[in-house]
Amino acid sequence: MSALLEVRNVSRSFRTTMAVNDVSFAVQPGELLGLIGPNGAGKSTLFNLIAGVLPPSSGQILFEGKPVTGWKAHDMARIGVARTFQIPKPYRQLSVIENVMLSAFLREKSIAGSRKLAEATLADVGLADYAGSPASALTVGLLKRLEVARALAMRPKLVLFDEIMAGLTPTEVGAMTKFVAELPVRGITVIWVEHVLYAIMKTATRMVVINRGKQIAEGTPAVMARDPAVVKAYLGEEMILA
Ligand SMILES: Nc1ncnc2c1ncn2[C@@H]1O[C@H](COP(=O)(O)OP(=O)(O)OP(=O)(O)O)[C@@H](O)[C@H]1O
Ligand SMILES: [Mg+2]
Numbered sequence: 001m002s003a004l005l006e007v008r009n010v011s012r013s014f015r016t017t018m019a020v021n022d023v024s025f026a027v028q029p030g031e032l033l034g035l036i037g038p039n040g041a042g043k044s045t046l047f048n049l050i051a052g053v054l055p056p057s058s059g060q061i062l063f064e065g066k067p068v069t070g071w072k073a074h075d076m077a078r079i080g081v082a083r084t085f086q087i088p089k090p091y092r093q094l095s096v097i098e099n100v101m102l103s104a105f106l107r108e109k110s111i112a113g114s115r116k117l118a119e120a121t122l123a124d125v126g127l128a129d130y131a132g133s134p135a136s137a138l139t140v141g142l143l144k145r146l147e148v149a150r151a152l153a154m155r156p157k158l159v160l161f162d163e164i165m166a167g168l169t170p171t172e173v174g175a176m177t178k179f180v181a182e183l184p185v186r187g188i189t190v191i192w193v194e195h196v197l198y199a200i201m202k203t204a205t206r207m208v209v210i211n212r213g214k215q216i217a218e219g220t221p222a223v224m225a226r227d228p229a230v231v232k233a234y235l236g237e238e239m240i241l242a
Contacts, residue, residue, distance in 0.1 A: 002065040010059030019045040021213035034204030042213040051083040052076035080157030084147040090135035097131040103153035140167035165196040
């Protein structure tokens with residue numbers, strides 16, 4: 001069986017900064033891949049390359065075996081790649097359900113169909129009670145859930161989560177971790193970027209570690225936590241393991 005996603009020797013530079021430098025990895029269907037690295041490692045940039053927000057400077061991206069390098073974000077969404085933004089970007093003047101309906105329209109052409117999919121997705125992430133609230137009224141924790149709902153309402157095959165735990169209380173982290181861990185069982189493959197390492201260490205089937213744009217290690221969470229290159233990369237950073 002071919003990989004769901006394959007990233008082959010992908011690089012991206014911004015003027016003199018090599019934000020992503022020759023990164024290669026594959027994700028199999030049903031995996032929950034943790035993508036970790038210190039601040040500025042290139043994680044969000046890598047997500048932007050996979051989701052078609054930015055084209056890579058070089059390298060190849062394949063989805064379900066098909067070359068999709070340089071494809072735009074809406075085309076990537078259509079074939080099944082959705083992502084959340086590290087800084088939630090809801091339409092603040094719209095209601096919570098309207099924000100999710102905008103994503104649902106990718107799969108449901110009627111207003112009624114999109115509303116139904118949005119309602120189901122809001123219930124899924126525990127936001128049903130806030131459907132009619134303006135997005136601007138949500139707390140950080142609820143905004144993160146809205147980001148997750150907006151991505152899942154696109155019915156993705158692969159979802160990219162960029163720090164959906166930042167700013168959450170420990171109880172919210174626990175609930176979100178459980179939710180994310182169940183997605184692969186439901187047929188949604190996950191790549192998860194997170195600084196709250198204990199959450200990701202507990203749930204990821206495999207981890208890719210990057211630092212300064214370069215891939216420095218790959219393996220199971222238990223092996224990564226003991227890898228000298230990984231521990232060194234996190235020196236001076238908060239490595240929240242428990
Ligand atoms: N649009 C851009 N223009 C110029 N430089 C950028 C741009 N986006 C990212 N960078 C630079 O690329 C490098 C990687 O940034 P990126 O945001 O991908 O890191 P990150 O791993 O997501 O960090 P964090 O954990 O802080 O979110 C950084 O040096 C950053 O300043
Ligand atoms: Mg980032």
